[in-house]
Amino acid sequence: MYKCIRCGRPLRESYGTAEIECECGSRVFVKSRPPIEKEVIAR
Incomplete structure (x- = not known):
């Protein structure tokens, strides 16, 4: 699930498009x- 960084709305379009x-x-x-x-265990 992806959301807009500005307003927080969830993404409603398909993935993989540049538009x-x-x-x-x-x-x-x-x-x-x-x-x-x-x-995380440091070595």
């Missing part, structure tokens, strides 16, 4: 990720 634009005019989207903490 994707939000209703607010933004063309930058971020992928929503679940709030899971990850532990």
Whole structure:
């Protein structure tokens, strides 16, 4: 699930096209990720 970085609306278009634009005019989207903490062990 992707959402607009400016207004936060979810993406309603298909993936893989260069012409994707939000209703607010933004063309930058971020992928929503679940709030899971990850532990990284340094070597």
